Amino acid sequence: MYTILKKEMLTPTICRMVVRAPRLAAAALPGQFLIVRTDETGERIPLTISDYDRDNGTVTIVTQIIGASSARIVAMEVGDAFADVVGPLGKASEFVGLPDEELAKKSYVFIAGGVGTAPVYPQAKWLHEHGAHVEVIIGARNESLLIYTREMASVCSELHICTDDGSKGFKGVGTAMLEKLVSEGRHFDQAVAIGPMIMMKFSTLACRKLGIPVTVSLNTLMVDGTGMCGACRVSVGGKTMFACVDGPEFDGYLVDFDEAMRRQGQYKTEETKAKEEML
């Protein structure tokens, strides 16, 4: 039983849950995702793994209400159980394979946007624990939409908060913060951008300008998540890849973001209808 053990609303529309899934927790690594199904008539929804606790056999997921299916997830309460929680899926982040002595020499910067801040957490935590220098930029429209600021502060060398309206931290978007840090003389070996597709596109453009390699985590459409359906196909370096098995993380420089954004909206008509019916 994939029982919900804890539930907490991080913002009015973003919810964090700790769910029992011992085998998944034992195998999960930073960068991977999982798939949940609320009940028999629900969709299979891919979500990044925001944390895992091997001792207690739990995984943490963060969901933002976007359509009918995510609303159904957020409507679940402590004690309820998901029909299915399966994973870990996709490849672990590239740095997971690197030896500690190499990580200790490296400097990473994360650009986290919106609900994409949650999957940055296990990555920053892993790198921090393995001795890398980690800075995290969290961006949101305003203060009330910021998530994971407290958690993130404990797993990085430096945390930079930005809001579009300046209600908290730096006034401006994450990429502007990155440019500021670099102009002040900071050096980063690798950037990782996770957030909405459009934000990852602009983060990649900024990183390219600054000459920093950037990894992005693509939240494409998926059905099975194991390579079977091809709904998640993306063009990377001119080649078609499956985000579920070849990713979800790719070299941002090589991703065709415009195609990826277009493909993400493929079922918009159907989804809007489902949402309207629900309301």
Next chain:
Amino acid sequence: MTRAPRTKVREQDPKVRACNFDEVSLGFNLEEAQQEAARCLHCKNPRCVAACPVNISISEFIEKIKEGDILGAATIIAADSSLPAVCGRVCPQETQCEGSCILGFKGESVAIGNLERFAADWCRENGVAPKAELEKVGNGQKVAVVGSGPAGLACASDLAKWGFDVTIFEALHKVGGVLVYGIPEFRLPKDTVLAHEIEEVRRLGVKIETDVIIGRTLTIDDLFDKEGFKAVFVGSGAGLPKFMGIPGENCNGVFSANEFLTRNNLMKAYRDDYLTPIHAGRKVCVVGGGNVAMDAARTALRLGAEVHIVYRRTENELPARREEVHHAKAEGIIFDMLTNPVEVIGDENGWVKALRCVRMELGEPDESGRRSPVVIPGSEFEIETETVIMALGTSPNPLIANTTEGLQTTRRGGIVADETGATTREGVFAGGDAVTGAATVILAMGAGRKAAAAIREYLTK
């Protein structure tokens, strides 16, 4: 003496069934089954049995049907097949048992598939089941079966009958593999027929765990080292869809048949009470000519689209079961033969608006013995369409091979296994599409059973 003609199987009217997902073929009733069974010549040297990948004692079970002993017939089938209601429906009988039937040379073969289906359905509907022939040779050694498709179910059934402690691990949330995600409801009803056959496998003592992806949630090594299994059978199927590699293939509205069918079959997108979206639109082109192409086409039709099958050879070369082609035509699917897509054309928003194709003609036979299609120069034309479904076959999923030390694969990604199913890794056996690449349900079952015998040998030697 003149032989009675083959007994026609009742079907839903094409106009009616084109608008629903209920089973097309209604099967024989007892009277029809007995009438058809009486046509069998009971050859001394039955060619049908040799042509069956699991060598069911066909003549004997047909004899029982003739006598009216349907449970007896089902018992004979059960000795060789754990999925009779499935195989009676989806086997390519015309190239196997029925294709070898002596009656077929001068007239029409015995309807062996429909008789097999009848025996299985009759038992289910009458609440009886053949008694499993148990033969305890194992002493409860744990065997893991990866994948709950036809290969895995067949392998697990045999091993359980022999007294092994069998657990099937399934990556998806439903049991059945391709039988549940691939084959549509109108060919194989899920909640009645398939669920019942799976229940029979469970009744033998087989445990089934869904939501476990071998190669991710657990590795093959975990199965041995952490979970205490003594042997593993890999029947993980051929799940990766192929695409053509033509321009525009990533336009919105281009789907793999796997995606389209999985949304509809596994995720039940055709039902209003399920949340899964599916997109067919007003007009659909399905590229390919196999059973999966027919399934995708007939599914799109039922979702309300005008459907074209686009295939580069002629109708004679269509690899699909003859019955599926016949059904598809009767339902109003348009066959655009000798046609090959060269480009998907998108509109200004990146949605499919047309499929650019070339006309083909048949040239010399290729290595498969089929005459290979050759492009007619200057024959380019466009078919306007909203949706394109690629049904070009599948290849084995590399997940297990990539995460298992010492497990060799072929150039095409199939796991290397000998005729007993033994792989290059001790204690690991494999069979079905994971080894051969996409084939049929019955071949996968046959491979599962062979591997079960090899596992029995391995664990009792």
